[in-house]
Amino acid sequence: APPPPQTPTPVIPREAWEGCSVLLDINDGDRLAFFRLTPGRTVKIGDKSCSLQPLLGRPFGSLFRVGPSGLVPCAANDKPRGGGGADGQAQDETRDNRSLVDNNTAQTLSSEDIEAMKREGASGDAIVEALIANSSTFGNKTVFSQEKYKLKKQKKYAPKVLLRRPSSRSICETYFKKYPARIGFMRVDALSLLLSMANVGAYSDVLAVDMVGGLVVGSVAERLGGTGYVCSTYLGSAPSSIDIIRMYNLSSDMTSRIFQAPLGDLCSLQSAGDAPSVLSGSIQRDLVEPAAVPDESLQSSLAKPINTEVSDGNAQSMTVQPINMEVPEPATDDHLNQGDISMSDCKGSNGNSIAPKAPRAGKAPSPERMKYWGEHGFSSLIVAAPDHEVESVVADLLPLLSYSAPFAIYHQYLQPLATCMHSLQASKMAIGLQITEPWLREYQVLPSRTHPHMQMNAFGGYILSGIRIHRPDP
């Protein structure tokens, strides 16, 4: 027998720890919310406020139910999902809804009866069983309809909470569902394509324009795994918010790899030997006002000195939020703010949590680092500025890439990318140019009940990709 493989030490933490960021999935995707496991934090389920304390130390992927004194671990539902010959049942299914009349008389249990049961300490499951027993129409329903009825009652009277580990995928999906405007309507398939097309991996030096709240920077940092660098550049005098990176549970290694530098600083890296791009390298441009202004309020004082070289003459009225780990999310955002996001009471443990003393993400790069990038180039470029014209930003940034480095530009709309592609073709700075429209549709897959989800988002944005080439001297 072959010797056991020398598998490396596991890198992904599998249990929730004090101060970590978690994603709570309540009732099978009905409600998703991020929380930070700090003392005293609670989650409201139905009309009950439950402490998050029972989640500490539990494995990600654990399920909880709401007991009399709060969240209690429970086993996964033994779902009667078409088990025991549902296919056979489907074929024999002759029942339908012809005799159902929705006049509110089918259920004989009243809400007072249910309250009484709750007071007597009846479990949620017991209440569901009682409701089924007291429904005059239940027996006439199709087996699928019965399942659906039971699940609906369970969600109300016996809700379940799934503890999930935040990842690029789940963070993107959650934001896309709840606050898509903040991430420029970037669907998870578009984000995944950006990361692959830009060849993001260990040791990469990624240049990024992230105006999607930090979703790109966070995902890139995750894929770098504590190696390489991601330099997030910004137009104007102050960086746009990249607060979403706080959801990722990035280790201090990973956050130390995240830099922010204004576009003007980077453009001065361009070495003299490069052939000038066809388009003007000037930084003055007309920036389109962001269509969706995030509702984060403008912080009254910046936490650290912002580089005062104002490269952009048009001081934008974009709402920006400086990177300040100590400041809690503004109260307008109730879900995210619920006992959450404030870093000030986060404790370090396992070296995994972001201790307040850890290097802050988004600091300015050192002169040595800038020099390195000037001489070697960045290994790829990702642009996610879905409300802006991208043609001139790309023209400014492309010369900063290594020769043969790939780039991927996301936009919510097609026209700005078409314009950009045309310019790039004329400039002869890139080859392999293509515009991709990713498409993703989710399906419910159940015996005899397979169909797409009833709601589907048709727009996940577009991506322009290509490879920067070395232009020969004319």
Add this chain to the structure above:
Amino acid sequence: AMMVPLDPCNKPTSQRRITEGDTVVVYERHDSMRAVTVSAAGVLQNRFGVFRHADWLGRHFGSKVFSSGGVGGKGGRKAGGGFVHLLAPTPELWTLVLSHRTQILYIADISLVVAYLELVPGCVLLESGTGSGSLTTSLARAVAPHGRVYTFDFHDQRADSAREDFEKNGLSSLITVAVRDIQGEGFPDEYSGAADAVFLDLPQPWLAIPSAGTMLRQDGVLCSFSPCIEQVQRACETMRSCFTVVES
């Protein structure tokens, strides 16, 4: 240049020059590319002309090179006139140029799989089947430099071809290829509880799903790719008995 750098020094930066033994991706047109190993005496012939590898040595990746041919041609413009670009290999480019021994996955599906499997550097994952190694190469990039991809295929020769490709692309320390019928035998016991992720691309994945469940660490991710909805249905049914959060 290394397709997947295992060391910061191995990246194809602007300082790096093409040297003998390098793999370059010769870009002819957006729909016509091929991988070439550079050798001092090598010659590439295509519709655009005759290209001597010797003219490529010392050049930057991403360079435009012209065909020689004609008298005393030195890759200068006046000869031939036809040109190609020489690109540094990446997993994406590899997917477009590799030789197909089986149907392969392309970047749209590959990128989704890598994201759904929640791969980060250092992860351990199991894959079956290896096929032509298109996805495998991207998986290696996702887990490099210290992670591992253990990939299985039931076909001897195709497993050998994949192993050769990975060797040539400098990926042998990241990818281990073994011959095994995962549908029939499941994954090997020695990987039990060691996998962060498992990927299946099999005709009857439901036969391998229980074994995949045993291989995975708590909260690990299983992803199964099937071209037909009937396969998806059967796979999902089996998944529900040993997994939470099943999404299609």
